[in-house]
Amino acid sequence: MAASGKSALNKAPLLEVKNLRVEFPTRRGTLLAVDDVSFEIAAGEVLGVVGESGAGKSLTGNAIIGLLEPPGRVAGGEIRLEGRRIDNLPYEEMRKVRGAQIGAIFQDPLTSLNPLYSVGRQLIETIQTHLPLSAGQARQRAIDLLKEVGIPGAEQRIDHYPHQFSGGMRQRVVIALALCAGPKLIVADEPTTALDVSIQAQVIALLKRLCREHGTAVMLVTHDMGVIAETADRVAVMYAGRVAEIGPVRDVIKQARHPYTEGLMGSIPSLGHRSERLAQIDGAMPRLTEIPRGCAFNPRCGHRGQRCLVERPDLMPAGSSRAACWLHDPRGVGAAAVGELADA
Amino acid sequence: MLAFILRRLMQSVAVLLAVGLVSFSLFRYVGDPINAMVGQDTPAVEREALRVKLGLNDPAPIQFVRFIANAAHGQFGLSYRTAEPVSRMILERLPATLELSFCAALFALLVGIPMGVYTGLYPRHWTSRLLQAVSLIGVSLPTFLIGILLILFFSVILRWLPSFGRGETVTIGWWTTNFLRWKGLEALILPSITLGLFQLTLLMRLVRSEMLEVMRTDYIKFARARGLTNRAINFGHALKNTLVPVITVTGLQLGSLIAFAIVTETVFAWPGVGQLFIQSVQFSDIPVMAAYLMLIGLFFVIINLVVDLLYFVVDPRLRGQMGRRAGAH
Numbered sequence A: 001m002a003a004s005g006k007s008a009l010n011k012a013p014l015l016e017v018k019n020l021r022v023e024f025p026t027r028r029g030t031l032l033a034v035d036d037v038s039f040e041i042a043a044g045e046v047l048g049v050v051g052e053s054g055a056g057k058s059l060t061g062n063a064i065i066g067l068l069e070p071p072g073r074v075a076g077g078e079i080r081l082e083g084r085r086i087d088n089l090p091y092e093e094m095r096k097v098r099g100a101q102i103g104a105i106f107q108d109p110l111t112s113l114n115p116l117y118s119v120g121r122q123l124i125e126t127i128q129t130h131l132p133l134s135a136g137q138a139r140q141r142a143i144d145l146l147k148e149v150g151i152p153g154a155e156q157r158i159d160h161y162p163h164q165f166s167g168g169m170r171q172r173v174v175i176a177l178a179l180c181a182g183p184k185l186i187v188a189d190e191p192t193t194a195l196d197v198s199i200q201a202q203v204i205a206l207l208k209r210l211c212r213e214h215g216t217a218v219m220l221v222t223h224d225m226g227v228i229a230e231t232a233d234r235v236a237v238m239y240a241g242r243v244a245e246i247g248p249v250r251d252v253i254k255q256a257r258h259p260y261t262e263g264l265m266g267s268i269p270s271l272g273h274r275s276e277r278l279a280q281i282d283g284a285m286p287r288l289t290e291i292p293r294g295c296a297f298n299p300r301c302g303h304r305g306q307r308c309l310v311e312r313p314d315l316m317p318a319g320s321s322r323a324a325c326w327l328h329d330p331r332g333v334g335a336a337a338v339g340e341l342a343d344a
Numbered sequence B: 001m002l003a004f005i006l007r008r009l010m011q012s013v014a015v016l017l018a019v020g021l022v023s024f025s026l027f028r029y030v031g032d033p034i035n036a037m038v039g040q041d042t043p044a045v046e047r048e049a050l051r052v053k054l055g056l057n058d059p060a061p062i063q064f065v066r067f068i069a070n071a072a073h074g075q076f077g078l079s080y081r082t083a084e085p086v087s088r089m090i091l092e093r094l095p096a097t098l099e100l101s102f103c104a105a106l107f108a109l110l111v112g113i114p115m116g117v118y119t120g121l122y123p124r125h126w127t128s129r130l131l132q133a134v135s136l137i138g139v140s141l142p143t144f145l146i147g148i149l150l151i152l153f154f155s156v157i158l159r160w161l162p163s164f165g166r167g168e169t170v171t172i173g174w175w176t177t178n179f180l181r182w183k184g185l186e187a188l189i190l191p192s193i194t195l196g197l198f199q200l201t202l203l204m205r206l207v208r209s210e211m212l213e214v215m216r217t218d219y220i221k222f223a224r225a226r227g228l229t230n231r232a233i234n235f236g237h238a239l240k241n242t243l244v245p246v247i248t249v250t251g252l253q254l255g256s257l258i259a260f261a262i263v264t265e266t267v268f269a270w271p272g273v274g275q276l277f278i279q280s281v282q283f284s285d286i287p288v289m290a291a292y293l294m295l296i297g298l299f300f301v302i303i304n305l306v307v308d309l310l311y312f313v314v315d316p317r318l319r320g321q322m323g324r325r326a327g328a329h
């Protein structure tokens, strides 16, 4: 699976997102929902993405797979897969990338499968769309995949319909579908949120194991810091359409560099503890129409200075991570800001 | 599955009995059948004798049972108007109506569904908007007006198509068909369009809205994320999911096509059962009306049965519920 040879390309990250902007033209002007987001994912790496609801996580994921729902559109920046630019491909070209090179898993396993077709038909159809296999070979591959995702009696179950599977089993089928043409990257958008708590861990463990075995990289969007801590290599924290902090997951958890991340991590007791929801931070993320000048987090930040109110910080090195916060700038946050904290 | 079919059959019989009761009441209580059969100056004794002979003095339940038994054998007595057996009159005219309804349904399905798919897939395209607007006209214009306009344009002004009658037909056994002669096919065109236009617009709007809904579902989004071709997504995944409501409506509409053929047959002087029914109403020809009612009831019931069975073919979830479960959870 791993890319071989060709030293120059080998060094290039698998996925490169650079200055991505996603906007929505609306009647009352254009909303900038993803603003200047940049990150990279190396081959086989798991990047966790966290952030409050509305931070732009799903939009970023959808932009990568080229399935932003109109009127949303990529308004700037670029997305590269193995060095090849994919954000401006014609629909038909991008279609061939989806499934074959970038797989996707969405939130709800109950509704992700077409109820009228057997899971085998859906698997075989996807396999044959991307791989030059005969019907028999495709069916064999489908059975193997179902076995791999841990579906007992795969030879019989392949002809069953989605409604004959439980939620957890369906999500396993969904994972098999995302993997069936051997993509190098999977964008998993809250893949277990809709599942019973008791099976969330199993499904995440399965996803992690499969991707390691196949050498598949994952962009794992979740609200669950516990999942990130267990699964991800690196984590990106998003806030109001921007990346607030990004770095190796252990470092970020041990020492958050952005005040927002600090707030998020505040309630995580120890590494490996599951089902910790994002901690409550006073106030709410601003709506897209009301993002303040300067640092978007400044109304809720205990460290803010004058500079935070006027100048917007970009990602800058902070220890082994990168954070978008003036605290890590040599010039600092400036003089203490006047006035009380808003919505404290 | 078998239990389900049996239950449905029982329900169908119940419905037919109810229709039979209405027909029977019509027969028995609207006007006096004897009056319709004998002359003005027939003596009362003779009338009474006829009454006894026809069983009209028996208790109503017995008469009803007799009526149903006869109906089951296709016997509805003699027409008051022509003194012919009603069943023969209906059979003679049934092929005309069935062929007309069939063509109208075919027209509605073959044009309506693709138009619905197109407007559902590209709701913002100007042709979609145009079709939507035109379909509104189709829904709101009354059938007879459409028929008259079509005749005016294609028969009177352009002189392309005949404006009345079945044209040339071929008789096979008791069935007379339009399908084997060019002139017969020609004659079918305008009436079929007239009869089918309403159903066409209905189907188009139904498929369109179902399509719009299905295209927003998660499984379509997931199918796109797997890189399936547009054709596989639109026609394999999306269209099939619109089929259940489409089958329901098509079934219902097929029944009403046959029932509402009355207007079209009148406009185009089409010698079908609908026209026969109109004539019987004018003459208070109760046996024909009663038989017609039963026939329409029978069609509705049969179509409903077929629709129910089609659900099983399309939707595996129903198969799971009604039949044996194909596996544990």
Ligand SMILES: Nc1ncnc2c1ncn2[C@@H]1O[C@H](COP(=O)(O)OP(=O)(O)OP(=O)(O)O)[C@@H](O)[C@H]1O
Binding pocket: A024, A031, A033, A051, A052, A053, A054, A055, A056, A057, A058, A059, A060, A070, A071, A072, A288
């Ligand atoms: N069609 C749309 N029109 C206008 N704004 C939109 C549209 N879709 C999304 N947005 C906005 O974009 C922002 C980011 O949405 P996104 O779905 O990426 O959030 P998210 O981080 O995935 O949140 P969640 O955790 O709730 O899934 C939100 O503020 C949302 O209001």
Ligand code: SF4
Binding pocket: A258, A259, A260, A295, A296, A297, A298, A301, A302, A303, A304, A305, A308, A313, A324, A325, A326, A327, A333
């Ligand atoms: S830039 Fe200023 S306001 Fe923003 S997080 Fe850092 S300290 Fe807080």
Ligand SMILES: [Mg+2]
Binding pocket: A057, A058, A059, A189
């Ligand atoms: Mg989301």
